[in-house]
Amino acid sequence: MIDRTHPLEPTPLLDFRAEAIVRLIDARGWRQLSEHDRIGAAYDFVRNEILFGYNRADDIAASEVLADGYGQCNTKGTLLMALLRALDVPCRLHGFTIHKALQRGVVPEIVYPIAPAEILHSWVEVWAGGRWINLEGFILDSQFLRRLQDAFVGTESLCGYGAGTDCLSAPPVDWTGRDTYIQKTGIARDFGTFETPDVFYEEHSQAFGPLRDWFYRSIVRHWMNARVRSIRGGRGLRTRVNHSRVTRGTA
Numbered sequence: 001m002i003d004r005t006h007p008l009e010p011t012p013l014l015d016f017r018a019e020a021i022v023r024l025i026d027a028r029g030w031r032q033l034s035e036h037d038r039i040g041a042a043y044d045f046v047r048n049e050i051l052f053g054y055n056r057a058d059d060i061a062a063s064e065v066l067a068d069g070y071g072q073c074n075t076k077g078t079l080l081m082a083l084l085r086a087l088d089v090p091c092r093l094h095g096f097t098i099h100k101a102l103q104r105g106v107v108p109e110i111v112y113p114i115a116p117a118e119i120l121h122s123w124v125e126v127w128a129g130g131r132w133i134n135l136e137g138f139i140l141d142s143q144f145l146r147r148l149q150d151a152f153v154g155t156e157s158l159c160g161y162g163a164g165t166d167c168l169s170a171p172p173v174d175w176t177g178r179d180t181y182i183q184k185t186g187i188a189r190d191f192g193t194f195e196t197p198d199v200f201y202e203e204h205s206q207a208f209g210p211l212r213d214w215f216y217r218s219i220v221r222h223w224m225n226a227r228v229r230s231i232r233g234g235r236g237l238r239t240r241v242n243h244s245r246v247t248r249g250t251a
Contacts, residue, residue, distance in 0.1 A: 008085050011198045013078050016086035018063035025086055035089060039126055040175040042083035046076050047138035047173070052162060053228055054221040058120060059201040070225070072162075073139045073183060077124045078197045080138060090127035094134070095191035095200050097121055098164065102186035105161040105237075108223045111215075118188045120206045125193065129177060137173030137180030144232045145173070145182070151237040159186050161231070 010017050025031060030041045053070030062082030065075045077093060084091045097118035100107075107115055123136035140148075140162055148161055149168060158168045164186030165171045172180050194200040206213075231237055 008090075010082075010085075011196050013059065013061050013197045013201075014082045014085060015061045015063050016082040018061070020063055020066055021082060021086060024066070025083070030083075030087055035128060036177060038087045039084065039089055039128060042080060042087060042089075043135060043138055043175045043180075046071075046080045046083070048141050050076055050079060051141045051228075051232070052139060052144050053225045056217050056221070058206060059197070073136070074120060074122050074197070076138055077122050080124050080135065081197065084124070084126060092125050092132075093122050093194045093197050093200050094125050095120075095122045095194060095204060096187050097189045097191075098183060098186040099159070099188050101159050102164045102183060103160075103162065106224050106227050106231075108220065108227070111220055114212065116206065120204060121183065121187065122197070122200065123181075133177070134179040134181070135175075136184060137171065137182045139182050140173075141232075144228065145171070147231050147234060147237065157185070161237075162228075 015021070024045075028041065028045075030038055033041060049069075050065065051070040052072065053068075054072055055065065055068055055070070055075045058074040060075060060078070062079040065071045065079040068075075071079065081091050081093065098121040100112075100115050100117055100119055103115070103119060104112060123134055124138075125132045125134055127133075145163070148158065148163055152158055152168060156168050157166045158164070162183070163171075164183040165181065166185055171182055172178070173182055174180070191200070191204060194203075
């Protein structure tokens, strides 16, 4: 457990003293809220004002995620941790991998076969009410999630399109002081907890290899972001074609 008697200093990734982050917190008046509401304000911001999307890498600073205005599990988690620590809320990272099937429907089918079998994943754990609370439900913004719910009416178990849940119609994604999840059923391996994302990424990285890493950064993630934007806009969800591929089971 993080010792609250010692101040938590910024790190290269948790750069919560960056001007843009300080300005955001001051403008929103989050410091004046109760701890429960500070957590909720930061969580809701990262969930819905930082849209679901794919950044250039996992190990980028919180201020870069904020500037991008979009992110996925790992990068949104870094921003959420930075905001929470700036608001004096203890938090830590829990690292995992997820099965690549969870990304099916977002990853272009032409490159899906060469994607790693497991993808680096993480969620944020926050200390509140005398216990650690798991926060993962911030990954998909509300509009994107709503499109999935509309497309897969009658389906509760979905592993695809960035979701891994057994309760698609009403996943636990809202901050209520309890655990939140949206990719939990896609988890493959558990790496344990880390005080900072900096330490996590020093020990673990996505197993792309130099060529696939360049291909992802330069080309594939842009295809994926275009796909995500299309889905969020109400286009591109071919449920008749993809439904059997993205629901429960391996790819």
